[in-house]
Amino acid sequence: MLKLSINNSKLIKQSICWDAHCCPPFKIGSDLSFLNRYKNAGVNFVSVNVGFDLTNQDETLNLIQYFHEWIQQNDDKYSIVKNVENIFECQSKNKLAIAFDIEGCNPLNETLDMVSQFYDLGVKQMQFAYNRNNSSGGGCLDIDTGLTLFGKKLIREFNNVGMIIDCSHVGYQTSLEIIELSEHPVIFSHSNPSKLVNHPRNITDEQIIACAKKNGVIGINGVGIFLGENDASTKKIVEHIDYIVQLVGPNHVGIGLDCIFAKDEIKDYVVNNPQIFPDKYGFSDVAVAIPEQFIEIKELLIKKAYSTKDIDNILGENFVRIAKTVWK
Numbered sequence: 001m002l003k004l005s006i007n008n009s010k011l012i013k014q015s016i017c018w019d020a021h022c023c024p025p026f027k028i029g030s031d032l033s034f035l036n037r038y039k040n041a042g043v044n045f046v047s048v049n050v051g052f053d054l055t056n057q058d059e060t061l062n063l064i065q066y067f068h069e070w071i072q073q074n075d076d077k078y079s080i081v082k083n084v085e086n087i088f089e090c091q092s093k094n095k096l097a098i099a100f101d102i103e104g105c106n107p108l109n110e111t112l113d114m115v116s117q118f119y120d121l122g123v124k125q126m127q128f129a130y131n132r133n134n135s136s137g138g139g140c141l142d143i144d145t146g147l148t149l150f151g152k153k154l155i156r157e158f159n160n161v162g163m164i165i166d167c168s169h170v171g172y173q174t175s176l177e178i179i180e181l182s183e184h185p186v187i188f189s190h191s192n193p194s195k196l197v198n199h200p201r202n203i204t205d206e207q208i209i210a211c212a213k214k215n216g217v218i219g220i221n222g223v224g225i226f227l228g229e230n231d232a233s234t235k236k237i238v239e240h241i242d243y244i245v246q247l248v249g250p251n252h253v254g255i256g257l258d259c260i261f262a263k264d265e266i267k268d269y270v271v272n273n274p275q276i277f278p279d280k281y282g283f284s285d286v287a288v289a290i291p292e293q294f295i296e297i298k299e300l301l302i303k304k305a306y307s308t309k310d311i312d313n314i315l316g317e318n319f320v321r322i323a324k325t326v327w328k
Contacts, residue, residue, distance in 0.1 A: 016091065017294055018316030019046040020125075020189040020219040020256030021101060021168070025265060026055065028066045034261040035078060037291045038096055044316065045087050045097040047189065047256075050123065053104030053130035054273060057114070060107040064100060064121050071098065080122045084323050099123070101189065103169055104130035110150055112157045124327060125164035125189060128154065128174060131201075131276050137174035140200050141278065144171025152181065159183045162328030167191070168219075168256075172207065179210045184326045186211060187319070190221035190256030192240045193247075197228040199281065205247060212248035215325075217318045219256030220244070222289020225282040232287040234296040241297075241314060242304065250310040254319045255297065257289045 019038065024030070038046050050067065051060030071078045079090050081097045090097040100123040108114045118126070128151060129139040136151035138144025147155075155178060158165050165186040167175040179186055188211060194202035208218055220240045224230035227240060237255075244253045260266050270277040270284060277283035294315070301311045 015312035016045065016087065016316040016320055017041075017043045018254065018319040019043055019259075019291070019294070020187065020217075020254055020319055021047050021049060021166075021221070021258050022291075023049050023258055023260045023262075023266065025262035026051075026059075026063060027262070027265065028062060030262065032067070032070050035096055035098070039077060039094075041291045041294050043096065043291060043294055044091045045081070045099070045319075047099050047101045047125060049103060050100045051102045051107045052127075053106040053132070053134055054269065054276065055107060057107045057109050060102065060118075061121075064118075064123070067098075067100070068122070082122075083327060084320060087320070087323075099125075101125040101127075101166065103127045103166075104134060105136045105151075105154060106130075106134055108154075110135050112153060115154070115157045115163055116161045119161050119163055123163070124323070125166045125187070126158065127166045127168060127189075128170050128178065130169045133171070137177070138171030139174075140169055140171050141276075141281070142171060144173045146171075146173045147177045147181075151178075155181050162326055164322060164326050167203075167207070167211070168221075169201070172204065175203070175207055176210055179207075179214050179216070182214070185214050185216040185322055187216050187254075187322055188218045190219050190223075190258045192220055192226045193243050196240055196243055197226060199226055201281070202226055208244060208247055208252075212252040215252075215321075217252055217254045217322055218244055219254040219319070222257035222259065222293065224287030230282070230285075230287050232289045234289075234293050234300055237289065237293065237297060238300045238304070241301070245310075245314075250306070250313050251318060251321075253314050255294070255315065257291070257293070259291055260288045263288075 132139040227236040
């Protein structure tokens with residue numbers, strides 16, 4: 001990690017820091033104290049994954065309930081937020097603001113009413129598909145034929161409820177159709193530019209430009225195989241940030257590090273589900289960034305002569321803008 005020359009507390013406290021996606025343990029009863037690492041790193045808000053296309057509805061609901069119980073028991077440090085104002089309240093009280101996300105629509109069981117139920121439980125962003133096609137549309141590692149009829153209905157329901165639409169892990173054609181049909185801006189919570197690293201989980205310039213034209217945000221992830229050379233260094237992360245800034249400007253870039261805190265559990269998913277995680281794409285052994293790199297990211301952006309306003313936007317204010325626009 002980089003040797004910092006600037007006081008850490010001064011680096012972060014000046015602005016809202018927002019991590020658009022992290023990967024926690026999925027087992028009920030797991031220690032969730034890893035969240036304190038975000039708090040200590042000066043992060044103000046983190047979106048915590050509570051399910052994906054390989055977890056069913058009951059498993060997802062049970063994990064959400066466990067998170068609620070654990071956070072309630074530690075409410076001096078953490079809080080599940082309902083709106084953007086809650087995030088600023090948490091910042092003033094030195095608490096970490098938390099909301100949830102779901103990667104793929106399978107936990108909905110093709111039931112539109114579940115969108116509002118999940119939203120009320122703290123799920124504020126959802127993806128349509130996770131790598132492979134499902135009932136809503138195409139995944140990025142599959143033959144993407146675009147949105148299904150249910151997928152088109154899902155866009156309207158997301159817009160009505162206030163759920164942020166997340167196009168990470170979604171296929172190229174499906175993502176462009178989502179961006180076109182959505183009334184609200186959409187995000188790629190943790191996706192990197194394929195022009196820098198040619199991996200099917202990364203996204204094309206066309207996807208990036210389409211997202212930005214709709215006033216959306218692309219969150220750069222910290223997974224080594226998507227950053228290049230399986231290198232999760234801060235230098236690599238900032239290279240990807242800088243690429244998107246040069247392409248569409250600093251108002252459309254954020255951070256979604258996709259930090260993994262139960263690596264053995266994720267390895268089991270990878271080994272047991274080769275159709276979702278094909279070995280040829282390097283999923284078996286990946287380097288992953290850590291929350292503490294938020295501090296390093298800011299220092300590198302300062303060294304690259306980014307303005308204070310642009311740095312604030314990249315670290316979190318761009319995602320704050322999305323939440324203000326979409327959440328209800």
